[in-house]
Amino acid sequence: MPRGRHGWGWRGCSRRAVRFLEPTLLLLLHHGPAHGYTLLEHLRDFGLEAFDPSVIYRALREMEDQGWVTSTWDDTQTQGPPRRVYRLTALGDEVLRLWAQDLEDTRRLIDHLLERYHRHMQEDSGEHHGYPMGEDCPDIHCR
Amino acid sequence: MPRGRHGWGWRGCSRRAVRFLEPTLLLLLHHGPAHGYTLLEHLRDFGLEAFDPSVIYRALREMEDQGWVTSTWDDTQTQGPPRRVYRLTALGDEVLRLWAQDLEDTRRLIDHLLERYHRHMQEDSGEHHGYPMGEDCPDIHCR
DNA sequence: CCACACTATTGGCAATTTGTCAATAGATAA
DNA sequence: TTATCTATTGACAAATTGCCAATAGTGTGG
Numbered sequence: 001m002p003r004g005r006h007g008w009g010w011r012g013c014s015r016r017a018v019r020f021l022e023p024t025l026l027l028l029l030h031h032g033p034a035h036g037y038t039l040l041e042h043l044r045d046f047g048l049e050a051f052d053p054s055v056i057y058r059a060l061r062e063m064e065d066q067g068w069v070t071s072t073w074d075d076t077q078t079q080g081p082p083r084r085v086y087r088l089t090a091l092g093d094e095v096l097r098l099w100a101q102d103l104e105d106t107r108r109l110i111d112h113l114l115e116r117y118h119r120h121m122q123e124d125s126g127e128h129h130g131y132p133m134g135e136d137c138p139d140i141h142c143r
Numbered sequence: 144m145p146r147g148r149h150g151w152g153w154r155g156c157s158r159r160a161v162r163f164l165e166p167t168l169l170l171l172l173h174h175g176p177a178h179g180y181t182l183l184e185h186l187r188d189f190g191l192e193a194f195d196p197s198v199i200y201r202a203l204r205e206m207e208d209q210g211w212v213t214s215t216w217d218d219t220q221t222q223g224p225p226r227r228v229y230r231l232t233a234l235g236d237e238v239l240r241l242w243a244q245d246l247e248d249t250r251r252l253i254d255h256l257l258e259r260y261h262r263h264m265q266e267d268s269g270e271h272h273g274y275p276m277g278e279d280c281p282d283i284h285c286r
Numbered sequence: 287c288c289a290c291a292c293t294a295t296t297g298g299c300a301a302t303t304t305g306t307c308a309a310t311a312g313a314t315a316a
Numbered sequence: 317t318t319a320t321c322t323a324t325t326g327a328c329a330a331a332t333t334g335c336c337a338a339t340a341g342t343g344t345g346g
Contacts, residue, residue, distance in 0.1 A: 020252060027260055037323055046259075047252050052306065057324060080322035081312040100260050103253050109163060109190050110250045116189075117170055117243050180294055195334065200295060223293035224341040 020048060021059050023099035026092055029069060033087035036060060060086055068092030163191055164202050166242035169235055172212060176230035179203060203229055211235030 024046050028039055040056050043049070063069045069092050071084040088096075167189050171182055183199050186192070206212045212235050214227040231239075 020256060024256060027256070027263070030263065035323080046256060053323075054307090054325075055305075058304095061325090077313090078322080079313050081310085081324070083323060096260075100257060103257055107250060107253050107257070110246050110253075113163060113167060113170070113189060114243060114246055114250070117239075120170070120173065178294080195336090196294075197296075197336090198334075201333095204296090220342095221293080222342050224295070224339085226294060 020046065021051070021055070022063065023096065023103065024048060025056070025059060025063070026068065026088065026096040026099060029086060029088040030093065030096060033085045035074065035083045035085060037083070039086070060084075063092065066091075066095075068095050163189065164194070164198070165206065166239065166246065167191060168199070168202060168206070169211065169231065169239040169242060172229060172231040173236065173239060176228050178217065178226045178228060180226070182229070203227075206235065209234075209238075211238050 021043075024043060025039055028034060028042050034042075036053070036057055039060075040051060040053055043051060043056075060069065060071070064071055064086075067089055069086045069088055071086045074083045074085045164186075167186060168182055171177060171185050177185075179196070179200055182203075183194060183196055186194060186199075203212065203214070207214055207229075210232055212229045212231055214229045217226045217228045
């Protein structure tokens with residue numbers, strides 16, 4: 001998915017991941033209360049890596065503003081500064097359900113697009129579509 | 144997918160759609176050269192509606208900058224100002240293939256998330272997870 | 287001819303989103 | 317005490333996006 005005048009790894013490259021951040025956090029919190037850092041680690045199980053912690057905390061604060069989660073300071077001692085415990089609210093529970101529906105819609109869109117793509121590719125394998133063949137074609141370079 | 148302090152229909156609401164714009168345009172152009180307005184109409188077949196024309200033209204110009212498409216002025220008379228004809232380049236053809244792969248990756252991510260969601264919901268139907276039940280829970284209102 | 291509507295493309299801007307980097311800060315180990 | 321690890325917060329620049337207006341050619345009704 002090269003985009004803009006860039007390849008992978010430019011500013012905004014992981015936007016796909018970002019859209020999965022909120023539903024994934026909600027799902028993780030549906031399993032039970034957790035700390036921000038813990039959530040960060042569990043995100044890897046969902047293919048969401050390389051998140052700067054600030055992104056997670058920002059998402060959590062926004063979700064709290066929405067009333068999807070609440071947070072309290074954890075009084076139990078740990079090796080480090082005090083931590084927040086985030087827990088899902090009933091509203092967050094409901095939002096998670098809406099997210100799931102939305103993701104199913106998105107899935108259908110992708111399916112439709114891919115189905116069309118593969119069908120079309122099968123139909124006219126080897127045909128040309130008006131673009132000049134044989135010209136020097138620059139390689140796609142993703143940085 | 145309520146997001147931010149908004150529901151559907153706020154600024155940035157259709158970002159999901161926007162991400163399908165480029166691959167869909169490439170796929171449409173793979174069928175053959177077309178005008179911007181024509182493409183705009185065909186997008187509906189893919190569940191992508193309500194695009195402001197400027198969004199499509201902006202995308203097309205960016206794709207041209209990348210060398211994925213080329214455009215020439217159509218000299219045939221029509222009821223209106225001169226139109227551009229966009230056609231896919233060999234590079235655009237290749238990019239379309241990469242997009243398809245990327246969409247398949249995305250689909251896998253969604254599947255994984257949804258599978259986890261449904262499995263978890265089945266496991267603990269009726270259980271609580273620490274959030275206070277019975278409190279007044281504000282309705283989710285999407286505007 | 288003039289006003290108006292329709293088709294088609296272009297330009298600009300403000301609000302929002304996103305990535306990155308730095309700051310703060312407690313606890314512990316050397 | 318200095319350094320290091322854990323945890324959270326703040327701030328900023330760049331990119332994305334939606335919206336609205338401008339331009340412009342053609343045809344239609346009065």
